[in-house]
Amino acid sequence: MTTTDIAWDISDRPPLTPGQIAIQRFRRHKMAIAGIFLLLGVLLFVIGGSIIISEADSNFIDLEARLSPPSLKHPFGTDNVGRDILARTIYGGQISIIIGLLAVVVSIVFGVLIGAISGYYGGIIDSLLMRFTEAMFNIPSLFLLIILAKMLAGKIPTFTLLGRSFSGSVIVIICVIGLTSWMYLARIVRANVLSLKEQEFVTAAKCIGASNLSIIFAHILPNTLAPVIVSATLQVAGSIISEAYVSFLGVGVQPPTATWGNMLDQAYHHLESEPWMWFFPGMFILLTVLAINFVGDGLRDAMDPRALVETD
Amino acid sequence: MDPLLQVRDLEVQFQTLEGTVHAVNGISYDLDPGQTLGIVGESGCGKSVSVLSLLQLIPEPPGKIAGGEVIYRNEDLLKMEKMDIQNIRGTDISMVFQDPMTSLNPVLTIGRQLNEAQVVHLDITREEARTRSVELLNKVGIPQPAERLTDYPHQFSGGMRQRVMIAMALSCIPSILIADEPTTALDVTIQAQIIELTKNLRDEMDMAVIWITHDLAVIAELADRIIVMYAGFIVEEADVFQLFSNPLHPYALSLLKSIPRVDKHIDDRLATISGFPPNNLNLPPGCSFAPRCDYAVDRCWIEVPLLEGVGPEHRIACWVDVTTGRER
Amino acid sequence: MSDKQRLVRVRELKKYFPITQGIIFQREIGACKAVDDVSFDIYKGETLGLVGESGCGKTTIGRTILQLYRPTSGEVYFDDLDLVSASGSKLRELRKRMQMIFQDPYASLNSRWTISRIIGEPLRVHKLFSGAEQTDRVEELLDLVSIDAHCVNRYPHEFSGGQRQRIGIARALASEPEFIICDEPISALDVSIQAQVVNLLEDLQEQFGLTYLFIAHDLSMVRHICNRVAVMYLGVIAELAYRDELYTNPLHPYTQALLSAVPIPDPVVTRARQRVILEGDPPSPINPPSGCRFHTRCPIAKDYCSEDVPEWREVKKGHWVACHEVKF
Numbered sequence: 007m008t009t010t011d012i013a014w015d016i017s018d019r020p021p022l023t024p025g026q027i028a029i030q031r032f033r034r035h036k037m038a039i040a041g042i043f044l045l046l047g048v049l050l051f052v053i054g055g056s057i058i059i060s061e062a063d064s065n066f067i068d069l070e071a072r073l074s075p076p077s078l079k080h081p082f083g084t085d086n087v088g089r090d091i092l093a094r095t096i097y098g099g100q101i102s103i104i105i106g107l108l109a110v111v112v113s114i115v116f117g118v119l120i121g122a123i124s125g126y127y128g129g130i131i132d133s134l135l136m137r138f139t140e141a142m143f144n145i146p147s148l149f150l151l152i153i154l155a156k157m158l159a160g161k162i163p164t165f166t167l168l169g170r171s172f173s174g175s176v177i178v179i180i181c182v183i184g185l186t187s188w189m190y191l192a193r194i195v196r197a198n199v200l201s202l203k204e205q206e207f208v209t210a211a212k213c214i215g216a217s218n219l220s221i222i223f224a225h226i227l228p229n230t231l232a233p234v235i236v237s238a239t240l241q242v243a244g245s246i247i248s249e250a251y252v253s254f255l256g257v258g259v260q261p262p263t264a265t266w267g268n269m270l271d272q273a274y275h276h277l278e279s280e281p282w283m284w285f286f287p288g289m290f291i292l293l294t295v296l297a298i299n300f301v302g303d304g305l306r307d308a309m310d311p312r313a314l315v316e317t318d
Numbered sequence: 319m320d321p322l323l324q325v326r327d328l329e330v331q332f333q334t335l336e337g338t339v340h341a342v343n344g345i346s347y348d349l350d351p352g353q354t355l356g357i358v359g360e361s362g363c364g365k366s367v368s369v370l371s372l373l374q375l376i377p378e379p380p381g382k383i384a385g386g387e388v389i390y391r392n393e394d395l396l397k398m399e400k401m402d403i404q405n406i407r408g409t410d411i412s413m414v415f416q417d418p419m420t421s422l423n424p425v426l427t428i429g430r431q432l433n434e435a436q437v438v439h440l441d442i443t444r445e446e447a448r449t450r451s452v453e454l455l456n457k458v459g460i461p462q463p464a465e466r467l468t469d470y471p472h473q474f475s476g477g478m479r480q481r482v483m484i485a486m487a488l489s490c491i492p493s494i495l496i497a498d499e500p501t502t503a504l505d506v507t508i509q510a511q512i513i514e515l516t517k518n519l520r521d522e523m524d525m526a527v528i529w530i531t532h533d534l535a536v537i538a539e540l541a542d543r544i545i546v547m548y549a550g551f552i553v554e555e556a557d558v559f560q561l562f563s564n565p566l567h568p569y570a571l572s573l574l575k576s577i578p579r580v581d582k583h584i585d586d587r588l589a590t591i592s593g594f595p596p597n598n599l600n601l602p603p604g605c606s607f608a609p610r611c612d613y614a615v616d617r618c619w620i621e622v623p624l625l626e627g628v629g630p631e632h633r634i635a636c637w638v639d640v641t642t643g644r645e646r
Numbered sequence: 647m648s649d650k651q652r653l654v655r656v657r658e659l660k661k662y663f664p665i666t667q668g669i670i671f672q673r674e675i676g677a678c679k680a681v682d683d684v685s686f687d688i689y690k691g692e693t694l695g696l697v698g699e700s701g702c703g704k705t706t707i708g709r710t711i712l713q714l715y716r717p718t719s720g721e722v723y724f725d726d727l728d729l730v731s732a733s734g735s736k737l738r739e740l741r742k743r744m745q746m747i748f749q750d751p752y753a754s755l756n757s758r759w760t761i762s763r764i765i766g767e768p769l770r771v772h773k774l775f776s777g778a779e780q781t782d783r784v785e786e787l788l789d790l791v792s793i794d795a796h797c798v799n800r801y802p803h804e805f806s807g808g809q810r811q812r813i814g815i816a817r818a819l820a821s822e823p824e825f826i827i828c829d830e831p832i833s834a835l836d837v838s839i840q841a842q843v844v845n846l847l848e849d850l851q852e853q854f855g856l857t858y859l860f861i862a863h864d865l866s867m868v869r870h871i872c873n874r875v876a877v878m879y880l881g882v883i884a885e886l887a888y889r890d891e892l893y894t895n896p897l898h899p900y901t902q903a904l905l906s907a908v909p910i911p912d913p914v915v916t917r918a919r920q921r922v923i924l925e926g927d928p929p930s931p932i933n934p935p936s937g938c939r940f941h942t943r944c945p946i947a948k949d950y951c952s953e954d955v956p957e958w959r960e961v962k963k964g965h966w967v968a969c970h971e972v973k974f
Contacts (some may be wrong), residue, residue: 030335130671206754210817214768215741228758307788360836436892461926475927505699506863507924510907514923535866535909539916558913575843578870580908581915587848588841588870594806595836612672 031308038304044297048290054264055096056184061170064093065262073280083282087271095286098264101172102246103294105180105265109245110238112184113191118234121195122222126203136196143189148304151248154182155257173263183248191237198230230311239305243298250291321348322493322526323372324335328386330364330371333379339598341367343550344386349494354520356541356558358534362595364550365530369404369496371396373411374403409439412487416499418479422471428455428482429467432489439490454485459516477508481515488519495520495529501536513539534577538562543631546570549596549606552625557631567634567643568611604644605637613633613638616646653825653857654688654711661703661710665932671793678932680706682881683720685958686966688825693851693858695872695889695891697865702878704861708827711859712744713737713943724825742772747842749830751810755802761788761813762798780881787816791846808839815846819854827859832867844871865908869893874964877901880939881931883958894923897961897972900940917937938970 032038068088076083082091124135141152155178162174202208203226211221248265250257253267254274261268266287273284330342342364349355357365369377372395373387388395390411395403407413415421423431429451436447438575448467455463458481471479478501487495497516501509520527529540537544537558544561546554546569554567565571575589593610602608604619611618615638623635639646661681666672681703688694694705709715711722713729722729724744732740743957745768748754755764765784769775775783785795791812793805802810811831818826828847832840848871850856862868869889876886877900885898896902903922910916924943929935935942941951948970956968 027335133671206748206750207756209709209714210746210748210754210814211756211767213712213739213741213746214817214821215771216767225756229756316957360838424952477927505928506865507699507841507903507907508927509909510921510923513909514921533909534837535911535916538913539909562911562913573838574911575662576838577911578866579912580866580869580893580905582869583893583908584870587845590845591838594808595839 007037028308029303032304035304035307037300038308041297041300041304042292045301048099048294048297049103051290052096053100055092056100059090059093059096061097063090064097064264065089072284073276075280076282082286083280085269085283086276091282091286092271094264094269095266095290098266098269098287099290100292101176101259101263102249102267105176105183105249106242106246106261109183109187109248112181112246113188113241114234114238115188116185117188117191118195118227121192122227124192125196125199126218126222126226132196135192139189139192142186147186147248148251150186151182151252152255152257154185155179155252158182159257159260173260175258175260178261179249179252179258182252183245187241187244187248191234191241194233194237195230199226199234202226202229210250234308236302236309237252239298240302243295243302246291246295246298269297319350322351322353322390323348324389325368325372326387326389328368328371328388329384330367331382333382334599337599340601341381341550341598342371343601345545345547345550345552346386347545347552347555349526349528351493351526352524353521354529354540354542355548356537356544357366357528357530358537358544359547360530360532360595362549362598363547364598365547366405366498368547369413369498369528369530372496373407373413374398374400375407375413382433405439405545408435408487408492409490410492411491411494412490413496413497413498414480414483414487414500416476416502418476418483419471421483422479424471427468427470428474430579432467436489450489451485454489455482455521458482458485458488459511460485477504477511480504480508480512484512484515484519488525491523492525493562494526494528496530497528499532500529502531502533504620509536516540534574546573549601550598551606551622551635552633553607553626553636554632554634560632564632566628566632566639567636568613568638568640569607570646571640572612605635613640613643617645649731651690652687653690653725654859655721655723655726656687656707656711657685657721657723659684659707659722659821660718661706661715662718663958676932679934679944680931682934683880684878684881684883686876686883686886688857688859690824690857691851691855692873693860693871695868695875696859696861696878697863697868697875698878699863699904701880701928703881703931704878705829706860707878708746708829708859712741712746712827714746735920738772740822742768742774743823744825744827745813745821745823746827746829747831748812750834751807751814752802752834752897754814755810757802758766760801761793761805764802764813765817765820768817772821774821783820787819788813790819790850791816806839807835808842810856811835811843812846813837815843815850819850822854823856825857825859827861829861830863833862833864847871865905880928880934882939882968883966884940884969885965885967887962891962891965897967898940898969899944899946899971903945911942938968 060156066089069085070088072086072088074080074084080090080092082095085091094136120135120139124132159175162177164171164173208221208225211225249258249265250267250270253265254271256271259265259268269287276283326346327344328342332339332341345368351561359365367376371383383396389428432451433444433447436442436450437444450614451467452463455466460466460478462480474482501512504512529537531537541558544556544558545552546567548569554565554570561570565574572589572591576609578584591610596606604621605623608618617637623637625633625635627633637645659681660683662677662679665676665678667675686705696707698704706715710717717730724740726844727740762784765787769780769783784798788795793809793812832843835843844867848914851858860868860872872889874888875892877884879900885892885896885901893905898907903924906919906922922945926943929942937952937954938956941947951970956970958966958968960966961972
């Protein structure tokens with residue numbers, strides 16, 4: 007057939023994929039690496055600890071030992087009904103982190119869907135969805151959080167999962183946090199979708215006859231992964247803090263299920279007299295959130311699209 | 319007559335994640351006063367990088383001027399202090415870029431940008447600068463120049479913005495104007511206007527011009543001499559009439575045979591250059607054009623050819639004589 | 647010529663882009679008249695060139711013909727089938743037979759998909775072949791465009807611009823179309839690669855009996871590849887003729903100016919030329935001039951040119967012009 011000419015020479019080292027470049031850049035970000043190690047430490051504590059100490063121990067009430075300071079028997083001290091704070095920090099951590107992760111899942115589902123539909127279809131759908139998003143933005147989130155939490159309290163009963171029982175309020179809090187933190191992501195996704203849908207590969211897909219759904223999910227969304235990943239990572243930290251707020255105000259996860267937040271609530275009347283009650287959960291919140299923020303920063307820099315521009 | 323600008327063995331490299339990019343690999347040429355030099359080549363050949371480095375405009379890092387000197391009025395521009403080279407930029411040697419939108423500050427009026435340079439370098443008052451600015455805009459063909467001084471860059475069309483860029487470049491009466499692909503992004507009728515304008519201005523001001531482009535047709539109109547670059551090397555240098563009537567480097571030869579003309583219909587298939595563009599990360603040991611050359615002999619794969627004279631004002635970097643197909 | 651030979655018929659096509667204002671409900675306050683009453687035919691097997699400068703509407707026409715933009719008014723027939731009123735599924739069916747090749751080799755391929763997935767998309771959408779047959783077909787297509795079939799699982803960024811353009815061509819061929827709109831397919835490529843891609847397009851046309859609408863701004867390349875050429879200005883077609891006729895005997899003053907503005911890669915010829923240099927910038931399509939759109943820049947405009955829209959007439963066999971001053 008044709009007499010040309012380019013025989014593609016498979017070079018021995020193909021160019022780095024955007025993913026590999028991102029990983030390389032991430033690795034050079036010292037804070038991000040520190041964050042990863044810190045996170046691993048916390049996770050080790052929270053997961054490993056639960057293998058050594060049972061959940062029953064964290065709920066074991068020992069009135070004689072109440073309000074005792076850290077000692078060999080209770081390395082983190084005990085709370086106002088004599089429960090071991092170390093054990094509660096471990097199990098509380100599990101709940102707090104799970105809430106953080108699942109809330110972000112809820113938030114991603116809403117944020118991405120709303121952002122994608124709004125950006126892709128435009129017109130009145132976009133106007134309505136964005137006005138709704140802005141309205142949600144403008145309501146102080148803490149306020150919304152508290153009201154929703156109070157409204158939905160007690161609506162879901164305690165349930166058992168994998169042999170452990172969880173208070174229904176865990177589900178409530180996950181939904182509440184998720185439903186009040188999707189807006190930022192929706193805006194970002196919408197902005198990305200708006201610019202992506204003008205790209206020629208989308209026009210090419212339409213020219214081929216691909217359906218709108220296929221274009222949104224197979225073409226456009228995979229190209230908006232970067233901001234979604236970064237935003238999601240940082241939101242985990244935000245969710246952990248939101249949970250702490252809400253539980254501290256008493257409308258969050260209900261006892262006996264421990265979370266770092268409701269441990270802080272129980273420490274409220276013992277702030278000066280028994281500081282170990284708030285110190286340990288507080289410190290873990292701090293460390294976890296810091297670690298996640300470092301990792302998020304690193305991811306943001308690593309995935310900065312401007313740095314991945316090729317030169318010809 | 320002494321040359322105005324002498325470039326000797328200029329080498330520029332870039333450090334990237336994937337290794338060192340050898341953008342410019344030892345180029346040398348002279349520019350005489352009032353002469354128009356065209357630098358021609360495709361993307362990646364190093365033409366833009368080479369002129370940016372003349373004015374120390376390459377960011378270091380990741381760039382690095384790895385060798386050579388650029389003599390202007392008995393001084394080496396590459397070794398000048400920051401203050402001194404800044405005094406040269408915009409006054410003695412000016413540049414016009416491809417995309418006027420990013421070279422003009424979008425939040426300052428045109429008048430302010432035009433005045434700024436003049437007040438600083440020509441040591442005149444704001445009033446005098448303003449008068450000169452109006453004259454300059456008039457000279458480059460902007461209608462209603464006095465009113466337009468208070469406009470912002472986005473209020474001008476692409477062609478008009480390029481004219482403003484030229485006005486700015488000329489405001490301090492440079493002896494050399496460097497134009498880096500100034501018309502590539504413009505429509506063909508606007509390009510014709512800008513080329514006409516440049517020709518008139520350079521004749522009037524007796525200015526030397528270095529015009530960089532990938533478009534051989536554009537350069538045929540403007541240049542006195544042409545340098546053809548490939549993979550960071552100069553492969554052919556000749557008087558404009560010589561180059562088009564008698565190209566002697568295989569690359570220049572193939573390039574000229576592969577472009578269509580608007581005044582003649584070419585019935586046969588366009589000649590093509592086989593292979594793929596060079597990889598400046600990994601240049602071959604010999605001539606970088608050898609993998610794509612129809613005339614390559616053994617020596618071409620081992621030794622980088624030197625730029626040597628083959629006629630009056632005509633130099634090529636090639637081991638082969640294309641008229642016979644044999645080594646020279 | 648019988649109607650069957652007219653593969654595509656465009657009649658009085660208009661495409662306006664509304665300019666809107668409003669918070670929730672958008673109000674139309676003006677329109678960009680990108681295509682304003684255009685009529686022409688494309689014959690089976692030919693390459694019709696559509697040229698013009700930026701803003702003339704040529705890209706919009708291409709997309710409107712394929713119904714990627716819905717026309718504001720007018721008709722488009724493909725093989726005598728009405729495209730404008732075709733239902734969703736019927737249109738989808740027809741999309742197998744008409745395809746597009748895009749300008750930007752970087753943006754026209756989804757950087758997250760392997761080229762096998764990219765080229766196979768038309769096969770999946772139209773449910774042609776399945777499983778192993780699809781893979782075979784993809785390899786066959788890669789072969790047609792001279793890309794090594796082993797690269798099937800690589801990503802676009804691993805290929806050069808010219809290769810990506812070939813991948814785009816392979817994708818366009820996947821559903822065995824009869825008609826391909828080439829929207830500036832070579833503008834973003836280096837000169838030495840342009841010839842390769844153009845040769846490929848010509849070979850494919852011969853092999854598969856394709857019909858092309860070749861949208862471009864490079865008049866030299868258009869002269870090489872097209873059979874007939876249409877010149878657009880600000881949303882209307884100014885002139886349409888067989889290639890040699892248009893280039894040697896342009897009747898519309900815009901065509902004359904356009905042709906004279908195109909540089910020629912021959913310093914002797916180009917410096918001896920008489921140029922028609924147009925003044926000023928093209929007006930905006932949001933507020934086009936009244937009457938003949940070209941009258942504001944036309945060297946021979948008369949009073950009535952600003953009042954009456956010139957008629958689109960066949961002044962010689964196969965030579966159409968819209969100009970008051972061109973007589974039979």
